[in-house]
Amino acid sequence: MRFAVTKACGGGGKARAGALYVGGGGGGGAAVVETPSLLLSTRKGLPAFVSRDLLSTLPSPDSHLLHMLGLQEHILVAAASDSVESLPESEASNKLGASFETPSGRRLVKPSEYMQMITSMKPNLWASLADEVPAWVTEKRNRISVDRTLRWLDDCLAVDLEAGKNTLGAVVGGSNIDERKRCATEASLRNVAGFWIGGFGLGESMEERLALLNAVTDCLPEEKLRYVSRLSLPEEVLQGVAAGIDLFDSTYIYHLTLGGFALVFPLDIVERDNWDSRTDIEGADCTKINLRATIYRKDTSPIVDRCGCFTCQNHTRAYINHLLNVHEMLAQILLEIHNTHHYLGFFRLMREAIKGGKFELFRQRFIKRRRAFLTAEAPCSL
Amino acid sequence: MALRFEVVGRFNRARAAQLTLPHFVCQTPLFMPVGTQGTIKGLTNNQLEEIGCQIILGNTYHLALRPGADLIDEFGGLHKFMNWKRALLTDSGGFQMVSLLHLADITEKGVTFQSPVDGKPMLLTPEESIQIQNKIGADIIMALDDVVKTTITGPRIEEAMYRTLRWMDRCIAAHQKPDTQNLFGIVQGGLDPVLRDICVRGLVERNLPGYAIGGLAGGEDKDSFWRVVAQCTAALPEDKPRYVMGVGYPLDIVVCSALGADMYDCVYPTRTARFGSALIPEGVLKLKNRAMANDERPIDPTCPCMVCKTYTRAYLHCLVTKDAMGSQLLSYHNLSYMMKLSRDLHTSIVEGRFPEFVRGFLRTQFPKGDVPEWVCNAMEVAGIDISSCCASFSPSH
Numbered sequence: 001m002r003f004a005v006t007k008a009c010g011g012g013g014k015a016r017a018g019a020l021y022v023g024g025g026g027g028g029g030a031a032v033v034e035t036p037s038l039l040l041s042t043r044k045g046l047p048a049f050v051s052r053d054l055l056s057t058l059p060s061p062d063s064h065l066l067h068m069l070g071l072q073e074h075i076l077v078a079a080a081s082d083s084v085e086s087l088p089e090s091e092a093s094n095k096l097g098a099s100f101e102t103p104s105g106r107r108l109v110k111p112s113e114y115m116q117m118i119t120s121m122k123p124n125l126w127a128s129l130a131d132e133v134p135a136w137v138t139e140k141r142n143r144i145s146v147d148r149t150l151r152w153l154d155d156c157l158a159v160d161l162e163a164g165k166n167t168l169g170a171v172v173g174g175s176n177i178d179e180r181k182r183c184a185t186e187a188s189l190r191n192v193a194g195f196w197i198g199g200f201g202l203g204e205s206m207e208e209r210l211a212l213l214n215a216v217t218d219c220l221p222e223e224k225l226r227y228v229s230r231l232s233l234p235e236e237v238l239q240g241v242a243a244g245i246d247l248f249d250s251t252y253i254y255h256l257t258l259g260g261f262a263l264v265f266p267l268d269i270v271e272r273d274n275w276d277s278r279t280d281i282e283g284a285d286c287t288k289i290n291l292r293a294t295i296y297r298k299d300t301s302p303i304v305d306r307c308g309c310f311t312c313q314n315h316t317r318a319y320i321n322h323l324l325n326v327h328e329m330l331a332q333i334l335l336e337i338h339n340t341h342h343y344l345g346f347f348r349l350m351r352e353a354i355k356g357g358k359f360e361l362f363r364q365r366f367i368k369r370r371r372a373f374l375t376a377e378a379p380c381s382l
Numbered sequence: 383m384a385l386r387f388e389v390v391g392r393f394n395r396a397r398a399a400q401l402t403l404p405h406f407v408c409q410t411p412l413f414m415p416v417g418t419q420g421t422i423k424g425l426t427n428n429q430l431e432e433i434g435c436q437i438i439l440g441n442t443y444h445l446a447l448r449p450g451a452d453l454i455d456e457f458g459g460l461h462k463f464m465n466w467k468r469a470l471l472t473d474s475g476g477f478q479m480v481s482l483l484h485l486a487d488i489t490e491k492g493v494t495f496q497s498p499v500d501g502k503p504m505l506l507t508p509e510e511s512i513q514i515q516n517k518i519g520a521d522i523i524m525a526l527d528d529v530v531k532t533t534i535t536g537p538r539i540e541e542a543m544y545r546t547l548r549w550m551d552r553c554i555a556a557h558q559k560p561d562t563q564n565l566f567g568i569v570q571g572g573l574d575p576v577l578r579d580i581c582v583r584g585l586v587e588r589n590l591p592g593y594a595i596g597g598l599a600g601g602e603d604k605d606s607f608w609r610v611v612a613q614c615t616a617a618l619p620e621d622k623p624r625y626v627m628g629v630g631y632p633l634d635i636v637v638c639s640a641l642g643a644d645m646y647d648c649v650y651p652t653r654t655a656r657f658g659s660a661l662i663p664e665g666v667l668k669l670k671n672r673a674m675a676n677d678e679r680p681i682d683p684t685c686p687c688m689v690c691k692t693y694t695r696a697y698l699h700c701l702v703t704k705d706a707m708g709s710q711l712l713s714y715h716n717l718s719y720m721m722k723l724s725r726d727l728h729t730s731i732v733e734g735r736f737p738e739f740v741r742g743f744l745r746t747q748f749p750k751g752d753v754p755e756w757v758c759n760a761m762e763v764a765g766i767d768i769s770s771c772c773a774s775f776s777p778s779h
Binding site: 046333 | 422428444448453465697700705710711
């Protein structure tokens with residue numbers, strides 16, 4: 001695994017574009033994935049609804065980064081917690097291991113067991129076991145979580161056959177800036193390929209988070225990969241990129257899909273150079289549409305005009321509306337394909353903005369546009 | 383008539399044919415997956431095309447409720463609405479009479495349902511059924527028939543058979559698009575050969591593009607089942623397609639094809655997939671079974687489908703019945719299997735090796751030679767020698 005920063009955004013910003021190169025072991029071709037990038041969430045090895053043959057209709061190699069188990073020509077990144085089904089249960093974690101609430105009950109996972117799973121799964125990248133705690137725990141508990149996480153990082157590395165070459169050292173620290181810095185600094189001393197930043201999305205606010213993210217990235221070596229979990233919404237991802245994060249995993253697509261939502265926000269903001277605040281508010285587009293709404297019953301247009309995804313090339317809003325109404329599985333398949341395609345497009349936009357030295361401008365515009373939509377009248381979303 | 387039916391191969395009663403429909407040229411014998419509500423559960427159109435699906439079935443009753451016949455009509459038909467480029471068949475809505483009987487009241491006028499969506503009464507007349515099917519626009523549409531369960535006895539069966547013929551005339555009169563949609567008649571008459579014969583003759587008189595054998599696959603014993611199929615296929619015209627509705631299990635399809643039937647439909651392959659069962663040449667593989675947890679073979683090593691080429695039984699074991707993906711993958715495999723079975727039937731007849739195919743099929747399904755007696759009897763009538771597949775009859779048999 002090799003990672004290199006290819007473009008720093010400059011102008012005081014910390015956003016960076018990079019390239020993640022994963023060697024092609026086992027016959028798969030080596031791929032270069034540009035960062036910032038999105039890991040597609042999987043459950044038991046495959047996306048929730050998009051099967052292997054349909055996965056190939058998504059842009060590549062963008063869609064080849066998979067969180068958890070996966071497919072031969074794809075890149076697997078493993079982390080201990082799954083944001084949908086296996087959430088960390090900090091009250092049950094103890095000095096022996098981290099506890100998770102899973103569909104089959106609460107499970108305590110010790111570093112040795114975790115490493116057993118990692119050695120048999122052989123992911124391309126993996127995060128060390130962390131003791132994640134929510135934002136409201138006591139200072140003492142938070143401190144203990146950092147101690148444990150660092151100890152477990154060493155435990156994992158001790159039995160790692162690759163001596164840390166594919167390891168992402170876990171960084172926690174809750175909502176305490178000092179603890180975050182301590183954890184990041186300590187983790188940097190270990191011989192790891194990059195860092196997995198956990199403990200977010202467990203109760204802290206977006207306002208707090210930016211300072212915490214920056215505190216962490218300030219203490220991490222520039223040239224190594226940074227991956228953060230559980231930052232879902234575009235705004236949160238933008239925050240992460242601004243703080244210098246390279247990889248994200250998100251449950252946004254999954255939850256949108258289950259709810260019958262399809263992403264429609266425009267993917268052409270950077271191009272609109274003569275941008276005027278007035279026209280922008282007038283033309284404020286929806287972020288997403290709820291295809292269950294009756295206004296789509298006879299809508300013969302695709303979800304997004306000129307979208308190149310399988311769903312938009314083949315089906316109409318009306319058809320998906322019908323599928324949702326009659327509770328047919330095909331609805332979720334089509335929605336997950338489109339939403340994934342669209343969100344990957346968003347990541348591509350961010351990368352382009354960074355490479356063009358315009359990331360901060362892109363971020364401001366994007367957020368402003370979303371807020372404008374919220375304050376304006378909008379008939380298209382329920 | 384909007385179809386052409388050309389027999390391209392034979393073995394005794396079995397035939398392989400080319401069925402040219404407005405949207406697609408099909409090879410028979412063929413199996414039609416059921417896409418009740420305008421979709422096959424869990425599969426995309428391109429996946430269906432990939433596995434060789436030629437015709438899919440839509441259900442008039444469900445589609446008329448949601449999204450509604452008028453909406454589909456506005457869209458230019460079900461083909462456009464679902465973006466399915468090959469052939470479609472819609473049934474009349476009549477089967478729901480049998481399956482939802484507690485909600486239905488049958489009179490000469492038609493069938494009154496209580497709509498399960500909003501409780502309002504819904505009257506399905508032959509005219510109404512054909513009108514809806516005209517709007518949906520499928521290549522083949524079915525006449526509204528008075529279906530009775532084969533487990534029922536008594537005068538009701540005779541009443542239903544005669545009514546089916548009367549309704550047939552009303553359907554023909556109501557049909558607005560005979561140039562683009564083929565109206566098939568359905569032979570009823572329960573398990574009574576006399577009634578079946580009257581019905582066949584009545585329908586043949588009306589010179590329809592194709593004929594279906596209805597009222598079966600509903601719980602009757604297999605011995606009665608094959609005899610009715612055999613009687614009907616013997617009496618129906620040679621040069622028109624014969625569709626056995628609601629069939630079914632691969633074994634049943636092989637037998638019916640040997641007896642001279644061409645088309646089949648059933649929810650079985652997709653439904654059983656959602657319960658974790660995979661169709662294999664040997665029969666059925668229950669992936670939920672504990673033994674599958676460590677089985678690293680594909681579902682079927684001889685199957686060329688995407689699922690068998692990629693996943694092991696062990697992996698599927700942890701998905702089935704728990705994750706949507708499990709249903710999808712298994713449905714994909716099961717329908718692949720059915721499409722392959724259809725192709726094998728067609729090709730083996732065309733290539734003059736149909737009996738060998740049947741024997742191979744039976745040997746794989748019944749390795750101990752315990753071929754059911756009804757199959758043996760049916761094959762005898764079909765003129766196919768399967769003695770090498772059957773263990774000799776012993777007194778304990």
